[in-house]
Amino acid sequence: MxxxxxxxxxxxxxxxxxxxxxxxxxxxxxxxxxxxxxxxxxxxxxxxxxxxxxxxxxxxxxxxxxxxxxxxxxxxxxxxxxxxxxxxxxxxGLIDVHTHITMNTDFDPFRELTSTDAKQAINGVVNARLTLMAGFTSIRNVGAGDYTDVDLRDAINSGQVAGPHMLVSGPAMGITGGHCDDNLLPAQYHQVGDGVADGIAAVQQKVRQSIKYGADLIKICATGGVLSKGDDPQASQYTLEEMQAIVADAHRLGRKVAAHAHGAQGILWATEAGVDSIEHGSYINDAAIAEMKMRGTYLVPTLYLQDWMVEKGNLPALYHQKMLDVTAVAKKNIKHAIEAGVKIALGTDAAVYPHGLNAHELDVYVNQMGMSPLAALQSATVNAADLMGWTAKTGxxxxxxxxxxxxxxxxxxxxxxxxxxxxxxxxxxxxxxxxxxxxx
Missing domain, CATH: 2.30.40.10 (Urease, subunit C, domain 1)
Incomplete structure (x- = not known):
């Protein structure tokens, strides 16, 4: 350690x-x-x-x-x-399959640059308790610096701190300069994200390294994102071949793969590569929907954060327009995917909005996406347990x-x-x- x-x-x-x-x-x-x-x-x-x-x-x-x-x-x-x-x-108990338990709603670049692993660990202790008290007894954490979520999971399991059952990914994998890299500092600092890997050999090594240090699943960034500098949410990042290599190694070693993917091409490629879930899915189209249904791939919408951002968000300019662009289309596209029969597991992106408000996602599913209350509850119980591989344990x-x-x-x-x-x-x-x- x-x-x-x-x-x-x-x-x-x-x-x-x-x-x-x-x-x-x-x-x-x-x-x-x-x-x-x-x-x-x-x-x-x-x-x-x-x-x-x-x-x-x-x-x-x-x-x-x-x-x-x-x-x-x-x-x-x-x-x-x-x-x-x-x-x-x-x-x-409810299940949230997309959290960032060691992070908070600190989007100012200066705060990002000055957030240490120790701060993230303290955040995790506080946020794990908030999440548990909100009725979420299991979570899947999909991205944390320097494997702080691994240590938090182990501390919870040993009874040292209070929190939900956790599956954790450690640092999310991504390409150089992509959504899961550290892009805020200029070139002379040579800053590189913990999960950055390019090329088939490198991504295979990174999967194995993540498992070595305690990851229960692998999180990858198949497209650009919103809260990151210099990337496009619609642009694909990893190639199909790189993602196939990631999935092959992860599955062989008993880990599932979650793919952050906003853009339609990245969603399709990640699904074809065999990932277990698509996170966000903002620009999902009919081709991706058909592929996901054929393969039984879960979609993990993260929708309440959009409402929270409209009401209370205060993003820096470099993120603001991307958030507007994504929120303008995401709910319509995801509603179409739900109506088409894509499997849904509840995920919230907790940290993009304050921890402890996770159940607001269910309100969006029912009262904006048109899901029945039972289907919404199943997304946060039996479906989420299935995605986590925990059907025999919970849900x-x-x-x-x-x-x-x-x-x-x-x-x-x-x-x-x-x-x-x-x-x-x-x-x-x-x-x-x-x-x-x-x-x-």
């Missing part, structure tokens, strides 16, 4: 102090099988079917759901912990899966915006918010 990463991790842990030691102790107790936790739910939502079952009890042992049964049939034992959610609708409330459970005041199928105010959060059998979070 580099000295920078050690310092970043040390600062992370120092920052958290002892705030979450009770939760860690509770988690260890649950895993030891000392007691059951009975989650008494007023209503349980089956996100696969949309059906509601009233007066159900979810039995949690350790970090796992043991069973779900009518409350009337389950009598608490003396050693059981009981969580009373009798007035709530309960469902699986629905079933015996044998993680006890990732959230509660809200009413049925989100009646008003999906209720998920913007989650009242109860349990992750892996530990209550972090709501009934029982302090005492149990």
């Amino acid at each position: 580099s000295l920078r990463r050690k310092l970043a991790l040390f600062l992370c842990l120092a920052f958290t102090g002892t705030a979450f030691l009770p939760a860690v102790a509770a988690q260890q107790q649950e895993k030891a099988g000392v007691r059951r936790t009975l989650v008494r739910a007023g209503h349980v939502l089956d996100v696969k079917t949309g059906k509601i079952a009233d007066a159900q009890t979810i039995v949690v042992v350790g970090d796992t759901i043991q069973s779900i049964a009518p409350t009337a049939s389950l009598t608490a034992e003396a050693s059981d912990a009981v969580v009373d959610l009798g007035g709530m609708t309960v469902m699986p 629905s409330l079933e015996a044998g899966k993680w006890a990732d459970i959230i509660g809200v005041d009413k049925n989100p199928l009646d008003d999906v915006r209720v998920l913007q105010d989650v009242k109860f959060v349990m992750k892996a059998g530990v209550v972090y918010k709501g009934e029982g979070s302090a005492a149990k």
Whole structure:
């Protein structure tokens, strides 16, 4: 581990102090099988079917759901912990497959240039907790400097800090001078992004290096982007052959590939190369839609950030026009892709808007994109779990899966915006918010 990463991790842990030691102790107790936790739910939502079952009890042992049964049939034992959610609708924890958990909405170039790995690590600790408290119990982090997200994932998994389950990519891969390079400094500084690699041999080496340092997936920049200098969101970056080499190595080594892609040509090439998901998809066209449907490639729209930018964004001039150009077309094109039947997994680009507002993406899907509330919820549960390769672990409330459970005041199928105010959060059998979070 580099000295920078050690310092970043040390600062992370120092920052958290002892705030979450009770939760860690509770988690260890649950895993030891000392007691059951009975989650008494007023209503349980089956996100696969949309059906509601009233007066159900979810039995949690350790970090796992043991069973779900009518409350009337389950009598608490003396050693059981009981969580009373009798007035709530309960469902699986939400999943966001496109976050930048170690970053914030600091778009000023000076802030970008002065953001250290240690600062990113501290950001990650704060943002991971915000995200968990918002009801997102799993995330896929697609881009972080110097593998700070790897260290954050490991700290969460070991119980040192609070946060969602994470799959992480480390630095995103990109071409020299492209969206995932560092382009703000002049030539004499010779600044190069952590994930830059050009040519087939170089991209193969970079995939292997990312896996060596702990990446769960590979993130690539197939086209230019918005919040970067000197590139065009519609322009392809990696060639088809380079992306084929990336995907071949990643898949052989058990990692999926997420492709940042705004432009239609880049979307098509990335899909033909075999990536598992297209992120953003702003200029998607019929050819790309057809290819994605044929291959079963997921589209990960990141739409709420556009609304947030219109209302509260204050971008520097070098980014502003690109944001206007993309937002002028993205929703229309993505709505067309949704109506055409492309598979959707919820992703938000959290960091381009403030962390913790992730559920606003669902509101956009339903009330702007025309998705049914159930389809929107499935994008953030069963679909997202499928994309992450975690269907056996999460995405629905079933015996044998993680006890990732959230509660809200009413049925989100009646008003999906209720998920913007989650009242109860349990992750892996530990209550972090709501009934029982302090005492149990």
